[in-house]
Amino acid sequence: MATASSPTEEASPPPDVLSLSQxxxxxxxxxxxxxxxxxxxxxxxxxxxxxxxxxGVAVYTEFLEQHLQVGEIPDQDLAQVMETIENHGRTATSSxxxxxxxxxxxxxxKLSQWKKKxxxxxxxxxxxxxxxxxxxxxxxxxxxVSEGDRISKEQFLxxxxxxxxxxxxxxxxxxxxxxxCSDVIVYTVKRLATDLFARxxxxxxxxxMTKVCAWVARHGGWDAVLSQPWTYIYAAGKVILAGxxxxxxxxxxxxxxxxxxxx
Numbered sequence: 001m002a003t004a005s006s007p008t009e010e011a012s013p014p015p016d017v018l019s020l021s022q023x024x025x026x027x028x029x030x031x032x033x034x035x036x037x038x039x040x041x042x043x044x045x046x047x048x049x050x051x052x053x054x055x056g057v058a059v060y061t062e063f064l065e066q067h068l069q070v071g072e073i074p075d076q077d078l079a080q081v082m083e084t085i086e087n088h089g090r091t092a093t094s095s096x097x098x099x100x101x102x103x104x105x106x107x108x109x110k111l112s113q114w115k116k117k118x119x120x121x122x123x124x125x126x127x128x129x130x131x132x133x134x135x136x137x138x139x140x141x142x143x144x145v146s147e148g149d150r151i152s153k154e155q156f157l158x159x160x161x162x163x164x165x166x167x168x169x170x171x172x173x174x175x176x177x178x179x180x181c182s183d184v185i186v187y188t189v190k191r192l193a194t195d196l197f198a199r200x201x202x203x204x205x206x207x208x209m210t211k212v213c214a215w216v217a218r219h220g221g222w223d224a225v226l227s228q229p230w231t232y233i234y235a236a237g238k239v240i241l242a243g244x245x246x247x248x249x250x251x252x253x254x255x256x257x258x259x260x261x262x263x
Contacts, residue, residue: 044217050096052217053209055114059222060178060208061089062118063125067182073189081189085201092205117226125175137176141183148196153203160207171228174212181208 065082073081102110144151144159160177181204188197216225 048221049214049217052213052221053096054093055110055222056208056213056216057089057093057205058111058114059118059121059226060181060205061085062115063122063178064182064185066119066122067179068186068189071186071189073186077189081197084198088198088201088205092202092209114222117222121175121178121226125179134179137180138183141180141187144184144200145187145191145193145196148193153199156200156203157207160204160211171225174216174225177208177212 064085068078068081144156181200184200184204185197188200216222219225
């Protein structure tokens with residue numbers, strides 16, 4: 001058993017055997033990688049939030065569709081799944097009324113531009129595809145899908161909130177969130193879990209619209225956020241990601257959804 005030596009004298013255990021409490025404390029001590037920003041952007045108009053929501057749903061749904069294309073989904077299922085995603089996205093934004101005077105043609109052109117940004121964002125996300133951190137994302141997504149019906153909307157949204165608690169939203173974490181949510185959707189499709197697919201998709205879009213898009217609007221909009229130096233963000237993101245999914249695991253344990261400790 002452990003000796004009475006002081007904490008400073010103890011040999012640090014390897015990361016894979018750290019207790020959940022030790023890992024969580026380490027995560028809380030991480031310095032968040034925040035975008036350099038003009039504090040004046042903290043205040044935005046309702047119109048700016050609405051525009052960010054419309055753009056955000058377009059960016060995410062395209063990101064998700066790109067994710068599905070590399071997710072080994074049978075071709076006969078892929079088209080129908082993508083159509084369903086588009087329908088859910090349109091439904092989510094249908095109630096947003098803006099004062100924009102854009103014609104339908106102009107709105108369609110803007111939507112096309114946001115779709116391109118979603119595709120570009122997915123290309124950026126591939127940068128950590130083979131990293132250890134990327135595997136953690138997959139494992140957490142599999143864990144959520146395996147629990148399926150036992151996860152309530154409140155619990156799922158709380159998992160998302162742990163990522164973005166306080167003032168810790170970062171461009172890197174947006175990519176992590178999009179990747180995580182997309183992994184969840186891919187696994188529901190592979191399991192032919194139609195109900196879970198629709199449920200998790202709607203919950204993910206809701207969180208992105210209400211939380212992520214509000215943050216994006218306060219930081220200059222999607223153009224400003226997506227124009228950040230991603231190489232720098234990903235270099236520092238390796239440190240952040242370890243802490244991000246400690247929060248996911250912690251929430252699953254706290255919610256009684258993890259089998260650890262049941263034996």
